[in-house]
Amino acid sequence: MSYKQTMALTIAGSDSGGGAGIQADLKTFQELNVYGMSAITAVTAQNTTGVQGVYPVEVEGILQQIDSIQEDLPPHAIKTGMLFNSEIIEAVAGRLKNYEWKNIVVDPVMIAKGGAPLLLEEAVNSLKEHLLPLAEVITPNIPEAEVLTGMEIKTYEDKINAIKILSSMGPKMVVLKGGHDADDEESVDIVYDGDTITELRTSRIQTKNTHGTGCTFSSAIAAFLAQGKAPMEAVRLAKAFIQAAIEDSLDIGKGHGPTNHWAFNRKNRSRENHS
Numbered sequence: 215m216s217y218k219q220t221m222a223l224t225i226a227g228s229d230s231g232g233g234a235g236i237q238a239d240l241k242t243f244q245e246l247n248v249y250g251m252s253a254i255t256a257v258t259a260q261n262t263t264g265v266q267g268v269y270p271v272e273v274e275g276i277l278q279q280i281d282s283i284q285e286d287l288p289p290h291a292i293k294t295g296m297l298f299n300s301e302i303i304e305a306v307a308g309r310l311k312n313y314e315w316k317n318i319v320v321d322p323v324m325i326a327k328g329g330a331p332l333l334l335e336e337a338v339n340s341l342k343e344h345l346l347p348l349a350e351v352i353t354p355n356i357p358e359a360e361v362l363t364g365m366e367i368k369t370y371e372d373k374i375n376a377i378k379i380l381s382s383m384g385p386k387m388v389v390l391k392g393g394h395d396a397d398d399e400e401s402v403d404i405v406y407d408g409d410t411i412t413e414l415r416t417s418r419i420q421t422k423n424t425h426g427t428g429c430t431f432s433s434a435i436a437a438f439l440a441q442g443k444a445p446m447e448a449v450r451l452a453k454a455f456i457q458a459a460i461e462d463s464l465d466i467g468k469g470h471g472p473t474n475h476w477a478f479n480r481k482n483r484s485r486e487n488h489s
């Protein structure tokens with residue numbers, strides 16, 4: 215019997231603690247029945263309390279990983295996470311363009327939850343100029359959207375203005391994530407496809423265990439795109455995936471524990487068993 219295996223690639227940094235970065239991405243792909251591949255851009259020494267070290271991989275080594283994948287295992291979707299500096303961003307963007315890869319999700323990772331920089335300041339313009347225009351979906355959180363647009367985002371009106379500026383930078387869809395609005399009773403992600411604004415609302419879960427939420431969310435979007443879902447549907451499903459993963463987050467480590475990648479399937483299975 216022939217079976218089309220869906221495949222996705224993450225181009226991102228490694229989190230030794232397993233909760234964010236490449237590790238979160240591969241766990242998400244696996245849970246969503248998507249064969250996961252990785253091109254590692256940087257190795258971080260990291261755990262739930264913070265980032266203890268950052269070691270970028272040489273650009274040649276990053277490109278070789280991408281070339282090896284393209285030659286033998288072309289992906290149906292790609293997600294980018296931590297890219298660290300402008301040299302890496304421009305090299306990766308060059309390959310994405312040359313290989314004409316579709317279904318690119320760009321998570322513009324800048325700062326780890328504990329405050330450690332995962333992107334150098336000098337790299338912000340490269341991100342805007344070279345990577346955002348290639349994206350099907352970008353997923354900035356509010357601080358990242360402030361850096362990318364150069365504006366302060368406080369009110370709902372600010373969010374809508376920022377989304378429109380981000381959209382003018384070239385991605386087909388912008389998802390402005392609401393995880394950082396700690397006072398809000400809901401976690402509201404605002405989606406803009408260049409035409410319509412859609413709000414995705416879920417109840418805010420009171421937990422300190424949110425390490426890797428952004429990585430997990432963006433890789434879930436990539437997995438659903440790889441499966442052939444339309445972008446809006448992929449974002450809606452990813453929001454359900456991350457909600458379940460935070461609801462059931464893992465209270466491990468001394469700091470911000472990771473989300474639970476099994477939770478979405480477990481929830482769906484128990485729903486099926488009860489119907």
Ligand SMILES: Nc1ncnc2c1ncn2[C@@H]1O[C@H](COP(=O)(O)OP(=O)(O)O)[C@@H](O)[C@H]1O
Pocket residue numbers: 354355356391392393394401402403416417418419420421424426427428429431453456457460
């Ligand atoms: N406490 C929470 N309760 C419910 N959803 C959350 C919570 N924190 C984050 N999210 C969701 O997780 C996803 C990632 O958002 P966010 O935490 O803002 O990203 P990042 O990790 O990049 O800062 C978004 O869909 C957001 O709405």
Ligand SMILES: Cc1ncc(COP(=O)(O)O)c(N)n1
Pocket residue numbers: 226227228229234235236258260295296323325326327332424425426427428429430
């Ligand atoms: C290697 C790596 N990449 C990304 C993040 C951001 O994590 P989050 O999803 O919590 O914003 C991280 N902490 N480490």
